[in-house]
Amino acid sequence: GAVVSQHPSRVICKSGTSVKIECRSLDFQATTMFWYRQFPKQSLMLMATSNEGSKATYEQGVEKDKFLINHASLTLSTLTVTSAHPEDSSFYICSAPPRGTAKNIQYFGAGTRLSVL
Amino acid sequence: SQQGEEDPQALSIQEGENATMNCSYKTSINNLQWYRQNSGRGLVHLILIRSNEREKHSGRLRVTLDTSKKSSSLLITASRAADTASYFCATDAGNTGKLIFGQGTTLQVKP
Numbered sequence: 001g002a003v004v005s006q007h008p009s010r011v012i013c014k015s016g017t018s019v020k021i022e023c024r025s026l027d028f029q030a031t032t033m034f035w036y037r038q039f040p041k042q043s044l045m046l047m048a049t050s051n052e053g054s055k056a057t058y059e060q061g062v063e064k065d066k067f068l069i070n071h072a073s074l075t076l077s078t079l080t081v082t083s084a085h086p087e088d089s090s091f092y093i094c095s096a097p098p099r100g101t102a103k104n105i106q107y108f109g110a111g112t113r114l115s116v117l
Numbered sequence: 118s119q120q121g122e123e124d125p126q127a128l129s130i131q132e133g134e135n136a137t138m139n140c141s142y143k144t145s146i147n148n149l150q151w152y153r154q155n156s157g158r159g160l161v162h163l164i165l166i167r168s169n170e171r172e173k174h175s176g177r178l179r180v181t182l183d184t185s186k187k188s189s190s191l192l193i194t195a196s197r198a199a200d201t202a203s204y205f206c207a208t209d210a211g212n213t214g215k216l217i218f219g220q221g222t223t224l225q226v227k228p
Contacts, residue, residue, distance in 0.1 A: 103214030
């Protein structure tokens, strides 16, 4: 089946630093990727839609300058948490529907646990 | 805002028993999906049911959909300890790919 690789799986950083998370589709191309955030014991909340070759679209309440998204190729999207603070500590998950298929059929990465000290 | 609400929030059963989880949603949908998440991991797609379907089976999984009540249920039969995980329903009203997840049910299957 289709595989989405997310890296790193876990990151611990100091407050004020920036952290980059990568989401790669390993065996398919994806013009669209999605970024979700999940707080402990809660559900996934969509943060933004990453579009290859164009700007990402953000959900209401998500700061675009805080969460920078770059989708530079058909197999890679990156999420950069800028000037991270403890409240940004969360589990970040990406997903991608294979190019040419229904967008609601998505493959998920294993997630990145971000801990900001 | 979250569209799907699930109950129960937590369920603990013995191996071999059946587990039923319910999901309700608020707006019209094209389809509804169920996902599984092991602790601290990504999501695994289990099953998709379209709005014109009422029931769907996949192995030990049985999903029902009642669009008049805007609800769905996931039944896992003959549960195993390996079924221990969180289960989420997700809807996508406009085929945009923007999935809206329910709050999830945490299932514990005791050996």
